[in-house]
Amino acid sequence: MSWRGTLTFNKYISIAARATRSALKEEQRAIADKRGTVTLKWQTWKEGKGTVAEWVVPPVEEAHK
Amino acid sequence: MSAVFGRAALRQVAGARSFSSSPAPQATLRELEMRIKSVGNIGKITKSMKMVAASRLARAQNSMKYAKAYGAANNAVFEQSEAAKSEAKVEKILYIVTSSDRGLCGGIHSSVAKAAKKDIEQGEGVGKEVTIVALGDKPKQQLVRGSVGNDVALSFNQIGRAVPTFNDALAIADKIESEGINFDKIKVVYNKFVTVISYEAAFIEIYSNKALAASPSFAAYEVEGDELSGDLASFSMANAIYAGLVEGYASEISARRNAMENASKNAEEMISKLQMSFNRMRQAAITNELVDIITGASAL
Numbered sequence: 489m490s491w492r493g494t495l496t497f498n499k500y501i502s503i504a505a506r507a508t509r510s511a512l513k514e515e516q517r518a519i520a521d522k523r524g525t526v527t528l529k530w531q532t533w534k535e536g537k538g539t540v541a542e543w544v545v546p547p548v549e550e551a552h553k
Numbered sequence: 554m555s556a557v558f559g560r561a562a563l564r565q566v567a568g569a570r571s572f573s574s575s576p577a578p579q580a581t582l583r584e585l586e587m588r589i590k591s592v593g594n595i596g597k598i599t600k601s602m603k604m605v606a607a608s609r610l611a612r613a614q615n616s617m618k619y620a621k622a623y624g625a626a627n628n629a630v631f632e633q634s635e636a637a638k639s640e641a642k643v644e645k646i647l648y649i650v651t652s653s654d655r656g657l658c659g660g661i662h663s664s665v666a667k668a669a670k671k672d673i674e675q676g677e678g679v680g681k682e683v684t685i686v687a688l689g690d691k692p693k694q695q696l697v698r699g700s701v702g703n704d705v706a707l708s709f710n711q712i713g714r715a716v717p718t719f720n721d722a723l724a725i726a727d728k729i730e731s732e733g734i735n736f737d738k739i740k741v742v743y744n745k746f747v748t749v750i751s752y753e754a755a756f757i758e759i760y761s762n763k764a765l766a767a768s769p770s771f772a773a774y775e776v777e778g779d780e781l782s783g784d785l786a787s788f789s790m791a792n793a794i795y796a797g798l799v800e801g802y803a804s805e806i807s808a809r810r811n812a813m814e815n816a817s818k819n820a821e822e823m824i825s826k827l828q829m830s831f832n833r834m835r836q837a838a839i840t841n842e843l844v845d846i847i848t849g850a851s852a853l
Contacts, residue, residue, distance in 0.1 A: 498723045498726045502723040528712065532707055544724050
């Protein structure tokens with residue numbers, strides 16, 4: 489089972505990077521995780537009209553106590 | 554005294570030549586005072602924005618140094634395999650315009666948007682199928698409303714808040730590919746950091762898988778299977794986007810610092826000018842009162 493065909497190469501290496509980051513020790517991991525968060529929003533355009541902007545990585549809802 | 558009477562007298566004498574429908578109101582002391590206060594506040598804001606930008610500049614320049622190294626390494630493959638002389642025809646070009654969401658940074662956004670438009674309408678994009686991806690709200694607004702509005706396919710925002718990470722570039726490149734945008738060549742338009750006080754729009758060129766495979770010296774690389782060159786093309790795109798984003802960020806920070814410095818200087822000049830006319834007016838009012846008192850006293 490390969491990742492080819494389902495994932496793009498860039499998606500593949502970003503997942504690999506995430507796995508590497510999560511293997512770090514606590515202190516280094518905190519610093520590395522800041523580099524890992526993606527807070528972009530995107531939208532598609534057709535003939536000058538755009539869709540509503542959506543998060544590329546949807547933010548995780550904080551669990552309310 | 555002469556200031557107040559002089560101006561009104563002049564206007565009456567020259568009344569026949571006055572073109573305004575309503576005469577300009579004479580600013581009262583109260584109004585001038587408020588203006589001085591508000592300009593002072595604006596000056597404070599621009600000064601603090603300048604400080605913030607100056608403090609961010611060092612870090613931005615540092616990141617830029619490393620990002621450029623990535624971009625240069627990326628370029629090595631294209632140069633070695635002479636992709637510019639590739640036999641594959643270039644019919645579809647993807648322009649990735651990198652800037653950011655925020656303003657108050659001088660001509661940063663219009664610089665990239667104009668450069669992209671110029672290349673599309675008069676440069677390499679003439680007669681080709683052009684797609685545009687806008688990174689940042691400001692260039693997006695300029696491009697969508699312009700003559701190339703129909704070519705915009707994707708746009709991203711929330712860019713420019715912090716130093717761009719490679720992860721951002723990967724996410725953008727991944728979305729571009731998964732949205733199925735076809736291209737033979739990519740041109741990343743960004744603001745090149747020339748000096749701390751100047752920048753200029755520049756291009757990074759990336760060749761597609763097809764173009765690379767048809768390059769004259771590509772055969773020198775012993776590549777097993779087609780997959781590797783496809784992976785390379787994808788990775789190159791992410792690399793170029795990263796380099797463009799980071800250098801664009803550094804240019805923007807320095808431009809914002811310069812713009813806010815100019816604004817603070819202008820605010821200071823304005824305050825001193827207003828202060829002068831305020832003092833003159835105050836003294837004129839006092840003199841008038843004195844004259845009234847004196848003439849009134851002599852009438853008794």
